[in-house]
Amino acid sequence: MSIHPARRARLTRLVAGSAVVALTLAACSTGSDDGTADGGTPDEPVELTFQSWVPNIDQAVDAFNDSHDHIQVTLETITAGPDGGYATMLSAVQAGNPADVVQLGYDAIPDFLVSDALEDITDHVADAEATFVPWQWQTGVFGDRVYAVPQASGPLGQFYREDIFDSLGIDYPETWEEYYEAAQVIRDSDPDRYITAFAFNQAPWLIGLAQQGGAGWFTAEDDAWTVSIDGEETISVAEFWQRLIDEDLVKVEADFSNEWNADLQNGNIVTWISGSWADAILRGTAPETAGQWAVGPVPQWSAGENVSATWAGGSASAVLKGSEHPAAAAEFALWLNSDPQSVDILTNVGAGWPAVADTSQVASLQDDPEVFDFYGGQDIWEVFAESDAAVDTSWEWPPLSSTLFASLTDNVKEAVDTGTPLVDAYRQTQTDMVAALEGRGISVN
Known part of the structure; x- marks a missing residue:
């Protein structure tokens, strides 16, 4: 279930109405994109920094690096967002040296918008909207612009x-x-x-x-x-x-x-x-x-x-304002949260319930002996699939x-x-x- 357009438009005005900062919600991403991910070449891949607190998410980062020659990502493990990670991210934006991609709770996205800390990545990811559960996709959309790619609820x-x-x-x-x-x-x-x-x-x-x-x-x-x-x-x-x-x-x-x-x-x-x-x-x-x-x-x-x-809604991947490579960063954010191999890894390490609409390709949700054996043979994912479908998305x-x-x-x-x-x-x-x-x-x- 997605938020009605008129209602979301009101929400956009309310978020943008902070006296602290005026958001330019329709602004396009800065940074170059000459068809090789922000100017990267086969000999010199674009180098990105990704900040996350999810344990063992390095496995997904490694899988991305192994399958992408033109972009390479370095993981920086930080404190969970509400416990200090968000403050670190915002300080870096203000100082002009932000990470490229960061983990954000759905609840924190309006905060970062009010602080003018997110890149508009609409041009790079909007075509993937149908890949995700509608209400989770909408957590990163304000007006008609996209600021985050959902990861999991x-x-x-x-x-x-x-x-x-x-x-x-x-x-x-x-x-x-x-x-x-x-x-x-x-x-x-x-x-x-x-x-x-x-x-x-x-x-x-x-x-x-x-x-x-x-x-x-x-x-x-x-x-x-x-x-x-x-x-x-x-x-x-x-x-x-x-x-x-x-x-x-x-x-x-x-x-x-x-x-x-x-x-x-x-x-x-x-x-x-x-x-x-x-x-x-x-x-x-x-x-x-x-x-x-x-x-x-x-x-x-x-x-x-x-x-x-839900427990605080869920998490998304966003590109911080000031990233030198927003197109490449958006490409990584989209792959991380939609590629079947990556989503399978994220599910295994406890990132949450996948934001992708079709979970049939997530191998660990179909058969996971390590998890099921711990629960006496129960397929616990059936419970969470029903729970996710019953969430009040209003x-x-x-x-x-x-x-x-x-x-x-x-x-x-x-x-x-x-x-x-x-x-x-x-x-x-x-x-x-x-x-x-x-x-x-x-x-x-």
């Missing part, structure tokens, strides 16, 4: 210890009420065991839960943003998790911490709601638990529904998503540290975001 699923569920006689929770009941049984079974961790440190996780609950935090309408972080759907989700916290049914701890890793390994954390890419993390973190895990859909708020969400990311992530994380952490209600954290985030947008000269209803 992060549809949510629930990883769970099937052996523990079976030993306790727990049926898979299809609704959140059944999830609550399962949490009680699991908590009673062992003084150290919880159904999951409440990851107060993960804004993308918190946002995904709200999205799956039917919330829409940002809407572009009438040339202004409507901000609804403290809407009814979000408050209901917050109250549900408050109930779990108050009754000591979830462990309040930061995910990806040493304690959390140990809890996954020893069975003290029994489930993990996360994106499809989390498979690679789980297998790497708890290899000795192979055969004990399974994957199911996210519980529903009403029985019989099929509503899913969700819109605003400018200043980095501010949103920081504000939400800080406010939720303060709530759990002080014992104040979670709903207050979301209401404070609402206030923070309205102030931040208005402070940047962006209209808010």
